[in-house]
Amino acid sequence: MSSEPTQLGLVFGGVSGEHAVSIRSANTVAAALRRGANANRYRLSCFYIDQWGHWWPPAVADAVLAKGTPAQREELPASQLRPGFQGFPEGALDVQVWVPVLHGPNGEDGTIQGLFSLMQVPFVGSGVLGSAVGMDKQAMKAAFAAAGLPQVPYACVDAQELSRAPEALLNRLEQHLGYPCFIKPANLGSSVGISKASNRGELLAGLELAAGHDPRLVVEQGVDARELECAVLGGRSMKASVLGEICFDADWYDYETKYSAGKSHTVIPAEVPEALSEQARAMAIAACRAVAAEGLARVDFFFERNSGTLWLNEINTLPGFTSQSMYPMLWEATGLPLEELVHQLVQLAQESGLPALSKRAFAA
Ligand SMILES: Nc1ncnc2c1ncn2[C@@H]1O[C@H](COP(=O)(O)OP(=O)(O)O)[C@@H](O)[C@H]1O
Ligand SMILES: [Mg+2]
Structure with a gap:
């Protein structure tokens, strides 16, 4: 050294x-x-x-x-x-x-x-592929589906369908997903542009709102679920943290609830059966592999209240890292203090060395 x-x-x-x-x-x-x-x-x-x-x-x-x-x-x-x-x-x-x-x-x-x-x-952190696939909710869902990971029923929508044939689009979504459903722009975050719809009027308004942010949209069946999160760290071999739960006093975790002090809190470790934790940890690592995420990622789940089903919601390849953020807090609770966590992240980057593409180009 x-x-x-x-x-x-x-x-x-x-x-x-x-x-x-x-x-x-x-x-x-x-x-x-x-x-x-x-x-x-x-x-x-x-x-x-x-x-x-x-x-x-x-x-x-x-x-x-x-x-x-x-x-x-x-x-x-x-x-x-x-x-x-x-x-x-x-x-x-x-x-x-x-x-x-x-x-x-x-x-x-x-x-x-x-x-x-x-x-x-x-x-x-992740390279070009993992970052891009993790960011775009349509691409992310396609990658998760290809890996056989459980997701709530969803539909991908092109904003052009909304302007060309809104009635046909609304019919298709109502038939396939029903209410309530969630409408999301594919490429934002922090719940921006997302809405929940309980009827046809709200669905149309939600689609128009989301289309104002992004031409690529996703609509999902709404579930009544607890929201669990898991932190992943590693390169070729990955480890997953204990789970955390986001608890909030609102219908869903919207922008206002996410960023207003006192409207939400985290429970770490989440109070869930050990078997469920294990299932989520394995699924978190599988989610990283599915989108080619590397280094670090936070993987979010819906744990459905009635059925007990664990659904994969999303992956964040550069999760929040404030002192109040879930990612560093999950590692702290897993026995990895912040100083050691950032050191390991740098080491992982050094070990992976030059990006694979350029190595391949030089070898040729
Ligand atoms: N299918 C769904 N069922 C129930 N709640 C949902 C669903 N999709 C999103 N939500 C709510 O909206 C929030 C934000 O959605 P999410 O897909 O995580 O977007 P973002 O990338 O902006 O965090 C979730 O944390 C959850 O509270
Ligand atoms: Mg989210």
């Missing part, structure tokens, strides 16, 4: 509805990398992607982390007029391992993973 510390680059913020959550996650991860038994193995630089897609060097990033809230346009030098990636700030090309702490589109979806793959710099 070399005694030179590894230069880590933590990148956070991003052009996403979850920009603000990313800042909170980044604070937790950066603090954990800077303390603990392995801190001297790393030199950590943070990089900030503002809400318009520009990258900023550590001086700006550290100020955003200290303030804890998104940088506004007037706080950033006014030279940046064109939105989108405009090149790397100073120091980014020295990074030996990237640690993306970005949630949602433009960060959890394979885009930044593609950039790091092209650069041939190892990074924490």
Whole structure:
């Protein structure tokens, strides 16, 4: 093992509805990398992607982390007029391992993973494929179905069907799924654009709402269920944590309930029979394999109250990492403290080395 510390680059913020959550996650991860038994193995630089897609060097990033809230346009030098990636700030090309702490589109979806793959710099978490498949609910469900994993009945909808033949679409969904049902844009998160429908009027309104966010939609049969989550960590061999349960005082876990203090709480470990925990843990690892997720993932379940059926709901390949987030709390409860968790994530990235595609290209 070399005694030179590894230069880590933590990148956070991003052009996403979850920009603000990313800042909170980044604070937790950066603090954990800077303390603990392995801190001297790393030199950590943070990089900030503002809400318009520009990258900023550590001086700006550290100020955003200290303030804890998104940088506004007037706080950033006014030279940046064109939105989108405009090149790397100073120091980014020295990074030996990237640690993306970005949630949602433009960060959890394979885009930044593609950039790091092209650069041939190892990074924490899933590659392009796992990130992209995990992000898109239509693709994710197709991958889960192909792996034989249990999901509530669902239908994929193209927003064009809504404008071309709404009556036929509504008939198809009513016949196949009935009420209540949930309508979701395929590519968001944090419950944004999701609604629950109990009749034809609400279904139409829900489809229109979701179509305003994304042309790819998913409609699911609604279930009355407890919501359980499991954390996964690993590369070729994966381990699953104890389960957690999200409890909330609302009809379903909507945006308002997710992000208002006091409206929800977590129970860790979840109070469920051991056999169910084991089933969920095995299913969580199978879900990662089904979408090619690597490194880390949080897998969410519906545990149906009446039937006792365990359904797979979704996978998050860059789950929330704030001090209140389920992912680090599940590992803490499984005996893996935060400092050790982030260290293992970096190690996994180092072990996987160069992205597979470029290795293959060089071998040819
Ligand atoms: N089929 C369903 N039955 C019951 N509740 C659901 C269903 N689908 C979604 N929900 C509710 O909506 C929430 C958000 O849905 P989810 O698919 O997890 O989207 P997101 O990716 O935004 O978290 C869930 O946590 C749950 O409370
Ligand atoms: Mg969810």
